Amino acid sequence: MTAPVLPPPVCVEDYRRLARLRLDQDVWDFIEGGAETERTLGANRRAFERVTLRPRVLVDVSHCDTRTELLGAPLATPVGIAPTAYHRLAHPEGEVATALGAGTAGALYVVSIFASRTLEDIAAAATGPLWLQLYWLRRREVLAALVDRAAAAGFRALVLTVDAPRLGRRHRDARNGFAIGSGISAVNLDAALMASAHRADPGRSALAVHTAEAVDPSVTWSDLAWLRARSSLPLVLKGILTAEDALLAVEHGADAIVVSNHGGRQLDGATASLDALAEVVDAVGADCPVLFDGGVRGGTEVFAALALGARSVLLGRPVLWGLAAAGAAGVAGVLELATEELAHTMALTGRPGLAAVDRSAVVLRKGL
Ligand SMILES: Cc1cc2nc3c(=O)[nH]c(=O)nc-3n(C[C@H](O)[C@H](O)[C@H](O)COP(=O)(O)O)c2cc1C
Numbered sequence: 019m020t021a022p023v024l025p026p027p028v029c030v031e032d033y034r035r036l037a038r039l040r041l042d043q044d045v046w047d048f049i050e051g052g053a054e055t056e057r058t059l060g061a062n063r064r065a066f067e068r069v070t071l072r073p074r075v076l077v078d079v080s081h082c083d084t085r086t087e088l089l090g091a092p093l094a095t096p097v098g099i100a101p102t103a104y105h106r107l108a109h110p111e112g113e114v115a116t117a118l119g120a121g122t123a124g125a126l127y128v129v130s131i132f133a134s135r136t137l138e139d140i141a142a143a144a145t146g147p148l149w150l151q152l153y154w155l156r157r158r159e160v161l162a163a164l165v166d167r168a169a170a171a172g173f174r175a176l177v178l179t180v181d182a183p184r185l186g187r188r189h190r191d192a193r194n195g196f197a198i199g200s201g202i203s204a205v206n207l208d209a210a211l212m213a214s215a216h217r218a219d220p221g222r223s224a225l226a227v228h229t230a231e232a233v234d235p236s237v238t239w240s241d242l243a244w245l246r247a248r249s250s251l252p253l254v255l256k257g258i259l260t261a262e263d264a265l266l267a268v269e270h271g272a273d274a275i276v277v278s279n280h281g282g283r284q285l286d287g288a289t290a291s292l293d294a295l296a297e298v299v300d301a302v303g304a305d306c307p308v309l310f311d312g313g314v315r316g317g318t319e320v321f322a323a324l325a326l327g328a329r330s331v332l333l334g335r336p337v338l339w340g341l342a343a344a345g346a347a348g349v350a351g352v353l354e355l356a357t358e359e360l361a362h363t364m365a366l367t368g369r370p371g372l373a374a375v376d377r378s379a380v381v382l383r384k385g386l
Protein backbone atom coordinates (compact mmCIF):
# COMPACT_ATOMS: atom_id res chain seq x y z
CA MET A 19 0.00 0.00 0.00
CA THR A 20 1.38 3.43 -0.84
CA ALA A 21 1.20 6.19 1.73
CA PRO A 22 -1.44 8.82 0.98
CA VAL A 23 0.01 11.95 -0.63
CA LEU A 24 -1.25 15.29 0.65
CA PRO A 25 -0.77 18.59 -1.16
CA PRO A 26 1.88 20.97 0.25
CA PRO A 27 0.75 22.79 3.41
CA VAL A 28 -0.89 26.16 2.86
CA CYS A 29 -1.92 26.70 6.46
CA VAL A 30 -0.80 25.42 9.86
CA GLU A 31 -3.66 22.88 10.10
CA ASP A 32 -2.29 21.20 6.95
CA TYR A 33 0.79 20.23 8.98
CA ARG A 34 -1.51 18.56 11.46
CA ARG A 35 -2.82 16.23 8.76
CA LEU A 36 0.71 15.43 7.63
CA ALA A 37 1.83 14.70 11.19
CA ARG A 38 -1.18 12.45 11.82
CA LEU A 39 0.02 10.12 9.06
CA ARG A 40 3.44 9.75 10.63
CA LEU A 41 2.81 9.31 14.33
CA ASP A 42 1.69 6.25 16.28
CA GLN A 43 -1.70 6.56 17.97
CA ASP A 44 -0.33 6.81 21.53
CA VAL A 45 2.11 9.59 20.63
CA TRP A 46 -0.61 11.38 18.68
CA ASP A 47 -2.92 11.20 21.71
CA PHE A 48 -0.14 12.47 23.99
CA ILE A 49 0.41 15.49 21.73
CA GLU A 50 -3.21 16.30 20.93
CA GLY A 51 -4.82 15.47 24.25
CA GLY A 52 -5.95 17.60 27.15
CA ALA A 53 -6.96 17.02 30.74
CA GLU A 54 -10.17 15.16 31.70
CA THR A 55 -13.16 16.23 29.53
CA GLU A 56 -10.88 18.39 27.34
CA ARG A 57 -13.26 21.27 27.90
CA THR A 58 -10.47 23.81 28.40
CA LEU A 59 -8.60 22.41 25.40
CA GLY A 60 -11.68 23.17 23.28
CA ALA A 61 -12.29 26.51 24.98
CA ASN A 62 -8.83 27.74 23.93
CA ARG A 63 -9.79 27.31 20.28
CA ARG A 64 -13.37 28.52 20.56
CA ALA A 65 -12.35 31.75 22.32
CA PHE A 66 -10.80 32.99 19.07
CA GLU A 67 -14.17 32.70 17.34
CA ARG A 68 -15.43 35.48 19.64
CA VAL A 69 -12.80 37.90 18.32
CA THR A 70 -13.68 40.16 15.41
CA LEU A 71 -11.24 42.49 13.72
CA ARG A 72 -11.78 46.23 13.11
CA PRO A 73 -10.04 47.00 9.84
CA ARG A 74 -8.83 50.51 8.99
CA VAL A 75 -8.44 51.39 5.33
CA LEU A 76 -6.38 53.67 3.10
CA VAL A 77 -3.25 53.12 5.15
CA ASP A 78 0.05 52.50 3.36
CA VAL A 79 0.62 48.78 3.96
CA SER A 80 3.26 48.18 1.32
CA HIS A 81 5.63 47.07 4.10
CA CYS A 82 4.26 45.11 7.05
CA ASP A 83 6.95 44.68 9.65
CA THR A 84 6.71 41.74 12.07
CA ARG A 85 10.10 42.33 13.72
CA THR A 86 10.14 42.71 17.47
CA GLU A 87 12.37 42.42 20.54
CA LEU A 88 12.00 40.41 23.72
CA LEU A 89 14.16 40.68 26.87
CA GLY A 90 16.79 42.44 24.77
CA ALA A 91 16.89 39.95 21.88
CA PRO A 92 15.83 40.97 18.37
CA LEU A 93 13.35 38.61 16.65
CA ALA A 94 12.08 38.45 13.07
CA THR A 95 8.64 37.48 14.35
CA PRO A 96 6.54 37.63 17.53
CA VAL A 97 5.59 33.97 16.88
CA GLY A 98 7.74 31.64 18.99
CA ILE A 99 7.94 28.04 20.18
CA ALA A 100 6.28 26.98 23.45
CA PRO A 101 8.15 24.40 25.54
CA THR A 102 7.04 20.86 24.76
CA ALA A 103 8.61 17.67 26.07
CA TYR A 104 10.43 14.90 24.17
CA HIS A 105 10.71 16.15 20.58
CA ARG A 106 12.31 12.86 19.55
CA LEU A 107 8.80 11.37 19.83
CA ALA A 108 7.99 13.46 16.74
CA HIS A 109 11.29 13.30 14.82
CA PRO A 110 14.59 11.41 15.29
CA GLU A 111 16.64 14.62 15.44
CA GLY A 112 14.34 16.02 18.11
CA GLU A 113 15.10 19.44 19.58
CA VAL A 114 18.14 19.96 17.35
CA ALA A 115 15.81 20.04 14.33
CA THR A 116 13.46 22.36 16.24
CA ALA A 117 16.33 24.77 16.98
CA LEU A 118 17.36 24.78 13.31
CA GLY A 119 13.78 25.54 12.29
CA ALA A 120 13.48 28.34 14.85
CA GLY A 121 16.72 29.83 13.54
CA THR A 122 15.48 29.80 9.94
CA ALA A 123 12.33 31.64 11.00
CA GLY A 124 14.13 34.08 13.33
CA ALA A 125 11.89 32.94 16.19
CA LEU A 126 12.27 32.49 19.94
CA TYR A 127 12.55 28.85 21.07
CA VAL A 128 11.64 27.92 24.67
CA VAL A 129 13.27 24.52 25.30
CA SER A 130 11.53 22.10 27.71
CA ILE A 131 13.33 20.72 30.76
CA PHE A 132 12.14 17.38 29.32
CA ALA A 133 14.03 17.90 26.04
CA SER A 134 15.33 14.69 24.48
CA ARG A 135 18.57 16.28 23.19
CA THR A 136 21.22 17.92 25.36
CA LEU A 137 21.11 21.66 26.04
CA GLU A 138 24.58 21.90 24.49
CA ASP A 139 23.57 20.17 21.22
CA ILE A 140 20.45 22.34 20.97
CA ALA A 141 22.49 25.50 21.59
CA ALA A 142 25.04 24.46 18.95
CA ALA A 143 22.25 24.21 16.34
CA ALA A 144 20.53 27.46 17.35
CA THR A 145 21.04 30.81 15.66
CA GLY A 146 18.37 32.70 17.59
CA PRO A 147 17.54 33.15 21.27
CA LEU A 148 16.86 30.11 23.46
CA TRP A 149 15.09 30.16 26.80
CA LEU A 150 15.00 27.13 29.14
CA GLN A 151 11.71 26.03 30.71
CA LEU A 152 11.96 24.49 34.17
CA TYR A 153 9.78 22.53 36.49
CA TRP A 154 10.74 22.92 40.13
CA LEU A 155 12.45 19.56 40.74
CA ARG A 156 12.37 18.00 44.18
CA ARG A 157 16.12 17.60 43.83
CA ARG A 158 17.22 21.20 43.97
CA GLU A 159 20.83 20.31 43.25
CA VAL A 160 19.76 18.88 39.86
CA LEU A 161 17.79 22.07 39.17
CA ALA A 162 20.77 24.22 40.19
CA ALA A 163 23.15 22.28 37.94
CA LEU A 164 20.74 22.61 35.01
CA VAL A 165 20.46 26.36 35.49
CA ASP A 166 24.25 26.68 35.44
CA ARG A 167 24.51 24.54 32.31
CA ALA A 168 21.85 26.64 30.58
CA ALA A 169 23.74 29.88 31.29
CA ALA A 170 27.02 28.32 30.11
CA ALA A 171 25.38 27.11 26.89
CA GLY A 172 24.11 30.62 26.12
CA PHE A 173 20.42 30.33 27.06
CA ARG A 174 19.02 33.82 27.63
CA ALA A 175 16.22 33.28 30.17
CA LEU A 176 14.63 30.75 32.52
CA VAL A 177 10.91 30.00 32.23
CA LEU A 178 9.45 28.44 35.35
CA THR A 179 6.18 26.62 34.66
CA VAL A 180 3.89 27.23 37.61
CA ASP A 181 0.67 25.49 36.54
CA ALA A 182 1.82 21.91 37.07
CA PRO A 183 2.44 21.04 40.72
CA ARG A 184 1.11 17.71 39.52
CA LEU A 185 0.32 16.57 36.00
CA GLY A 186 -3.23 17.02 34.67
CA ARG A 187 -5.40 13.89 34.48
CA ARG A 188 -5.10 13.05 30.81
CA HIS A 189 -7.51 10.26 30.08
CA ARG A 190 -6.08 9.40 26.67
CA ASP A 191 -2.61 8.81 28.12
CA ALA A 192 -3.98 6.81 31.05
CA ARG A 193 -6.06 4.55 28.76
CA ASN A 194 -3.07 4.07 26.44
CA GLY A 195 -0.81 3.29 29.41
CA PHE A 196 1.44 5.87 27.77
CA ALA A 197 5.16 5.69 28.52
CA ILE A 198 8.27 7.09 26.84
CA GLY A 199 9.96 4.49 24.62
CA SER A 200 13.32 3.17 25.80
CA GLY A 201 15.31 4.93 23.04
CA ILE A 202 14.09 8.37 24.11
CA SER A 203 14.85 10.14 27.35
CA ALA A 204 14.96 13.52 29.07
CA VAL A 205 18.72 13.54 28.68
CA ASN A 206 19.28 16.73 30.67
CA LEU A 207 18.01 15.10 33.86
CA ASP A 208 20.04 12.36 35.44
CA ALA A 209 19.16 8.87 34.26
CA ALA A 210 17.98 7.73 37.70
CA LEU A 211 15.19 10.31 37.48
CA MET A 212 13.88 8.76 34.26
CA ALA A 213 13.02 5.16 35.22
CA SER A 214 9.34 5.78 35.97
CA ALA A 215 8.76 7.63 32.66
CA HIS A 216 9.65 4.43 30.76
CA ARG A 217 7.47 2.07 32.82
CA ALA A 218 4.31 1.28 30.81
CA ASP A 219 1.39 0.39 33.03
CA PRO A 220 -2.13 -0.17 31.65
CA GLY A 221 -4.61 2.39 32.97
CA ARG A 222 -1.92 4.82 34.05
CA SER A 223 0.20 7.48 32.38
CA ALA A 224 3.87 6.91 33.14
CA LEU A 225 4.37 10.66 32.74
CA ALA A 226 1.94 11.39 35.56
CA VAL A 227 3.88 9.01 37.80
CA HIS A 228 7.18 10.46 36.66
CA THR A 229 6.05 14.04 37.28
CA ALA A 230 4.79 13.18 40.76
CA GLU A 231 8.19 11.71 41.54
CA ALA A 232 10.30 14.47 40.02
CA VAL A 233 8.39 17.72 40.59
CA ASP A 234 8.11 19.45 43.97
CA PRO A 235 4.46 20.41 44.61
CA SER A 236 5.29 22.39 47.77
CA VAL A 237 6.96 25.38 46.04
CA THR A 238 5.52 28.82 46.79
CA TRP A 239 6.21 32.44 45.85
CA SER A 240 8.81 32.73 48.58
CA ASP A 241 10.94 30.00 46.97
CA LEU A 242 11.46 32.09 43.84
CA ALA A 243 14.18 34.05 45.64
CA TRP A 244 16.30 30.88 45.69
CA LEU A 245 16.11 30.54 41.92
CA ARG A 246 16.83 34.22 41.41
CA ALA A 247 19.89 33.93 43.65
CA ARG A 248 21.10 30.86 41.73
CA SER A 249 21.07 32.56 38.35
CA SER A 250 21.45 36.01 36.86
CA LEU A 251 19.27 35.05 33.87
CA PRO A 252 15.89 36.78 33.56
CA LEU A 253 13.05 34.78 35.10
CA VAL A 254 9.76 34.23 33.27
CA LEU A 255 6.72 32.62 34.92
CA LYS A 256 4.55 30.45 32.64
CA GLY A 257 1.01 29.43 33.45
CA ILE A 258 -0.58 32.56 34.94
CA LEU A 259 -4.31 33.18 34.36
CA THR A 260 -5.33 35.80 36.93
CA ALA A 261 -4.59 39.44 37.77
CA GLU A 262 -3.84 38.39 41.37
CA ASP A 263 -1.04 36.05 40.35
CA ALA A 264 0.24 38.46 37.71
CA LEU A 265 0.70 41.10 40.41
CA LEU A 266 2.44 38.61 42.70
CA ALA A 267 4.72 37.63 39.83
CA VAL A 268 5.76 41.25 39.32
CA GLU A 269 6.20 41.75 43.08
CA HIS A 270 8.49 38.72 43.17
CA GLY A 271 10.61 40.08 40.36
CA ALA A 272 9.39 38.16 37.31
CA ASP A 273 10.88 39.65 34.15
CA ALA A 274 8.01 38.38 31.98
CA ILE A 275 4.84 36.31 32.23
CA VAL A 276 3.32 33.68 29.95
CA VAL A 277 -0.48 33.63 30.04
CA SER A 278 -1.23 29.95 29.51
CA ASN A 279 -3.40 27.08 30.68
CA HIS A 280 -0.82 24.62 29.36
CA GLY A 281 -2.81 23.95 26.22
CA GLY A 282 -5.77 22.62 28.25
CA ARG A 283 -3.58 19.82 29.62
CA GLN A 284 -3.63 20.80 33.30
CA LEU A 285 -6.73 22.21 35.04
CA ASP A 286 -9.81 21.14 33.07
CA GLY A 287 -12.38 23.89 33.53
CA ALA A 288 -9.73 26.61 33.61
CA THR A 289 -10.54 29.74 31.66
CA ALA A 290 -9.63 29.86 27.98
CA SER A 291 -6.19 31.40 27.72
CA LEU A 292 -7.43 34.25 25.51
CA ASP A 293 -10.06 35.25 28.08
CA ALA A 294 -7.35 35.73 30.73
CA LEU A 295 -5.03 37.80 28.56
CA ALA A 296 -6.42 41.34 28.92
CA GLU A 297 -6.86 40.90 32.69
CA VAL A 298 -3.19 39.97 33.10
CA VAL A 299 -1.92 42.69 30.72
CA ASP A 300 -3.91 45.33 32.62
CA ALA A 301 -2.58 44.11 35.97
CA VAL A 302 1.12 44.14 35.13
CA GLY A 303 1.45 47.38 33.19
CA ALA A 304 4.00 48.16 30.50
CA ASP A 305 7.19 47.11 32.29
CA CYS A 306 6.57 43.36 32.32
CA PRO A 307 6.13 41.77 28.89
CA VAL A 308 3.26 39.32 28.65
CA LEU A 309 3.54 36.32 26.34
CA PHE A 310 0.60 34.17 25.34
CA ASP A 311 -0.08 30.56 24.37
CA GLY A 312 -3.06 28.28 23.85
CA GLY A 313 -4.99 27.44 20.70
CA VAL A 314 -3.10 29.67 18.27
CA ARG A 315 -3.21 28.07 14.83
CA GLY A 316 -2.84 30.96 12.39
CA GLY A 317 -2.03 34.61 11.79
CA THR A 318 -5.49 35.94 12.66
CA GLU A 319 -5.13 34.37 16.10
CA VAL A 320 -1.59 35.70 16.54
CA PHE A 321 -2.93 39.15 15.61
CA ALA A 322 -5.80 38.88 18.10
CA ALA A 323 -3.48 37.95 20.98
CA LEU A 324 -1.07 40.77 20.11
CA ALA A 325 -3.96 43.24 19.90
CA LEU A 326 -5.12 42.18 23.37
CA GLY A 327 -1.67 43.04 24.72
CA ALA A 328 0.61 40.02 24.24
CA ARG A 329 4.16 40.88 23.19
CA SER A 330 4.74 37.44 21.74
CA VAL A 331 2.66 34.35 20.98
CA LEU A 332 3.96 30.81 21.42
CA LEU A 333 2.89 27.72 19.48
CA GLY A 334 2.86 24.30 21.20
CA ARG A 335 1.22 21.53 19.18
CA PRO A 336 1.66 23.18 15.75
CA VAL A 337 5.45 23.08 16.12
CA LEU A 338 5.27 19.35 16.88
CA TRP A 339 3.11 18.87 13.77
CA GLY A 340 5.73 20.65 11.65
CA LEU A 341 8.53 18.67 13.27
CA ALA A 342 6.77 15.33 12.69
CA ALA A 343 5.86 16.24 9.11
CA ALA A 344 9.23 17.51 7.90
CA GLY A 345 11.82 17.99 10.68
CA ALA A 346 13.58 21.37 10.78
CA ALA A 347 11.94 22.47 7.51
CA GLY A 348 8.51 21.69 8.95
CA VAL A 349 9.19 23.71 12.11
CA ALA A 350 10.37 26.65 10.00
CA GLY A 351 7.37 26.13 7.71
CA VAL A 352 4.86 26.40 10.57
CA LEU A 353 6.52 29.49 12.05
CA GLU A 354 6.86 31.19 8.67
CA LEU A 355 3.27 30.44 7.67
CA ALA A 356 1.94 31.91 10.92
CA THR A 357 4.21 34.94 10.46
CA GLU A 358 3.16 35.47 6.82
CA GLU A 359 -0.47 35.22 7.85
CA LEU A 360 0.16 37.76 10.60
CA ALA A 361 1.70 40.19 8.07
CA HIS A 362 -1.30 39.59 5.82
CA THR A 363 -3.72 40.40 8.64
CA MET A 364 -1.69 43.51 9.49
CA ALA A 365 -2.06 44.66 5.87
CA LEU A 366 -5.80 44.02 5.67
CA THR A 367 -6.44 45.70 9.03
CA GLY A 368 -4.35 48.73 8.08
CA ARG A 369 -1.75 48.17 10.79
CA PRO A 370 1.64 47.82 9.12
CA GLY A 371 3.66 47.83 12.37
CA LEU A 372 3.22 45.84 15.60
CA ALA A 373 2.92 49.05 17.62
CA ALA A 374 -0.36 49.73 15.80
CA VAL A 375 -1.73 46.27 16.65
CA ASP A 376 -3.57 47.43 19.74
CA ARG A 377 -6.99 47.04 21.32
CA SER A 378 -8.58 49.32 18.77
CA ALA A 379 -8.01 46.51 16.27
CA VAL A 380 -10.28 43.92 17.92
CA VAL A 381 -13.53 43.27 19.70
CA LEU A 382 -13.61 40.25 22.04
CA ARG A 383 -17.13 39.23 22.92
CA LYS A 384 -17.55 37.63 26.33
CA GLY A 385 -17.74 33.83 26.51
CA LEU A 386 -20.27 31.82 28.50
C1 LIG B 1 3.03 17.38 23.83
C2 LIG B 1 3.13 18.58 24.75
C3 LIG B 1 4.13 18.64 25.70
C4 LIG B 1 4.24 19.75 26.54
N1 LIG B 1 5.29 19.80 27.41
C5 LIG B 1 5.45 20.92 28.16
C6 LIG B 1 6.58 21.05 28.99
O1 LIG B 1 7.46 20.19 29.03
N2 LIG B 1 6.68 22.16 29.74
C7 LIG B 1 5.74 23.17 29.71
O2 LIG B 1 5.87 24.16 30.42
N3 LIG B 1 4.66 23.07 28.91
C8 LIG B 1 4.50 21.97 28.13
N4 LIG B 1 3.44 21.91 27.28
C9 LIG B 1 2.50 23.07 27.17
C10 LIG B 1 2.99 24.08 26.10
O3 LIG B 1 4.13 24.77 26.51
C11 LIG B 1 1.92 25.14 25.78
O4 LIG B 1 1.52 25.77 26.97
C12 LIG B 1 0.69 24.61 25.05
O5 LIG B 1 1.01 23.53 24.20
C13 LIG B 1 0.09 25.76 24.23
O6 LIG B 1 -1.06 25.38 23.60
P1 LIG B 1 -1.16 24.91 22.05
O7 LIG B 1 -0.63 23.52 21.99
O8 LIG B 1 -2.62 24.98 21.81
O9 LIG B 1 -0.35 25.89 21.20
C14 LIG B 1 3.30 20.81 26.44
C15 LIG B 1 2.27 20.74 25.49
C16 LIG B 1 2.19 19.65 24.63
C17 LIG B 1 1.10 19.63 23.59
Ligand SMILES: O=C(O)C(=O)c1ccccc1
Nearest residue numbers: 103132185225229280283
Ligand atom coordinates in the same frame (compact mmCIF):
# COMPACT_ATOMS: atom_id res chain seq x y z
O1 LIG C 1 2.78 17.05 28.59
C1 LIG C 1 2.90 18.12 29.16
O2 LIG C 1 2.10 19.03 29.00
C2 LIG C 1 3.98 18.31 30.09
O3 LIG C 1 4.09 19.37 30.57
C3 LIG C 1 4.88 17.22 30.46
C4 LIG C 1 5.22 17.05 31.78
C5 LIG C 1 6.02 16.01 32.15
C6 LIG C 1 6.54 15.14 31.20
C7 LIG C 1 6.22 15.33 29.89
C8 LIG C 1 5.39 16.36 29.51
